[in-house]
Amino acid sequence: MGHTRLNTTVHEFILVGLTGCQDMQIILFVVFLICYLASLTGNVLIILISRISPQLHTPMYLFLSNLSFLDIWYTSSIVPKMLIHFLSVKKGISFDGCFTQLFIHLCLGGTECYLLLAMAYDRYVAICSPLHYTTIMHPALCIKMASGSWIGGLANSLIHTIFALQLSFCGPNIMNHFFCEMPAVLELACTDTSLNKTVIFFCAVFVVMLPFFLILITYGYIISSILNISTSLGRQKAFSTCASHIIVVALFYGTIIFMYMRPGNTHVANQDKMATLFYSVVTPMLNPFIYTLRNQDVKAAFLGITRKKEGVNKNTYK
Numbered sequence: 136m137g138h139t140r141l142n143t144t145v146h147e148f149i150l151v152g153l154t155g156c157q158d159m160q161i162i163l164f165v166v167f168l169i170c171y172l173a174s175l176t177g178n179v180l181i182i183l184i185s186r187i188s189p190q191l192h193t194p195m196y197l198f199l200s201n202l203s204f205l206d207i208w209y210t211s212s213i214v215p216k217m218l219i220h221f222l223s224v225k226k227g228i229s230f231d232g233c234f235t236q237l238f239i240h241l242c243l244g245g246t247e248c249y250l251l252l253a254m255a256y257d258r259y260v261a262i263c264s265p266l267h268y269t270t271i272m273h274p275a276l277c278i279k280m281a282s283g284s285w286i287g288g289l290a291n292s293l294i295h296t297i298f299a300l301q302l303s304f305c306g307p308n309i310m311n312h313f314f315c316e317m318p319a320v321l322e323l324a325c326t327d328t329s330l331n332k333t334v335i336f337f338c339a340v341f342v343v344m345l346p347f348f349l350i351l352i353t354y355g356y357i358i359s360s361i362l363n364i365s366t367s368l369g370r371q372k373a374f375s376t377c378a379s380h381i382i383v384v385a386l387f388y389g390t391i392i393f394m395y396m397r398p399g400n401t402h403v404a405n406q407d408k409m410a411t412l413f414y415s416v417v418t419p420m421l422n423p424f425i426y427t428l429r430n431q432d433v434k435a436a437f438l439g440i441t442r443k444k445e446g447v448n449k450n451t452y453k
């Protein structure tokens with residue numbers, strides 16, 4: 136890969152990590168280990184529950200388990216390496232390792248942007264035209280939307296990675312970040328990165344801004360039709376299925392837009408590391424909880440599964 140290039144003399148990058156403070160490393164190790172395990176558990180449970188329970192074989196839960204599947208790989212491409220680095224003196228990552236991390240991170244990040252849009256569209260159809268829901272959200276469309284999201288994420292990532300591989304890295308190789316993320320990698324290039332920054336900005340318009348605006352528009356329709364529901368119980372029920380989506384969308388897009396939509400300014404300062412922590416570690420962990428804690432279907436399915444295991448007839452608790 137890149138390290139065979141003539142002008143690149145850097146074979147390895149050194150990550151500064153989350154903080155240089157030595158005393159904090161063990162505490163951060165424990166905190167992130169717990170976050171990582173919670174994230175894996177939550178997301179695996181979501182996939183299992185939506186597989187096992189027939190009442191969750193709906194577009195919303197298919198997309199949600201796509202999101203969980205994605206989140207498992209998303210955090211796994213970052214956190215395990217980060218955990219090792221908390222305990223090591225030299226926080227190095229090879230050139231190929233760095234670009235692999237870059238590629239996976241951009242691919243899954245782009246896919247998540249589109250999946251959140253698919254989920255918003257699903258809620259839009261469910262709330263704004265409930266009578267046509269089953270004819271509009273038929274399995275063939277869901278598969279197209281899900282595979283489209285994955286292909287879109289992959290294309291986005293390929294473009295950025297190929298452009299980044301054209302750069303030369305001739306030192307210094309110390310990266311003020313805790314994993315290889317594009318803005319931090321660009322800072323270390325010793326050739327001109329203005330083309331890369333332009334490409335990032337234009338791709339972000341299609342991968343981040345366009346889905347984000349479409350999501351805002353669908354939620355505009357959703358909220359106005361919720362306000363038109365005459366019974367307050369109906370309003371509450373419709374709103375509770377959307378509130379969790381709104382929280383996830385705000386957390387994820389908010390930090391991504393903060394990071395990637397600032398033309399000309401890609402300086403990775405400490406507050407940028409915090410923003411990155413949010414969408415790469417915290418959101419994937421919170422997703423399962425946000426979606427399930429507020430959700431009666433999942434609770435019922437979960438209780439149904441555990442009760443069945445205990446040998447209680449499923450119909451008795453209904």
Ligand SMILES: *[C@@H]1O[C@H](CO)[C@@H](O)[C@H](O)[C@H]1NC(C)=O
Nearest residue numbers: 197198200201204277278281
């Ligand atoms: C993703 O969504 C598609 C379409 O709804 C579904 O067929 C597929 O099983 C889902 N994949 C996962 C891993 O949940």
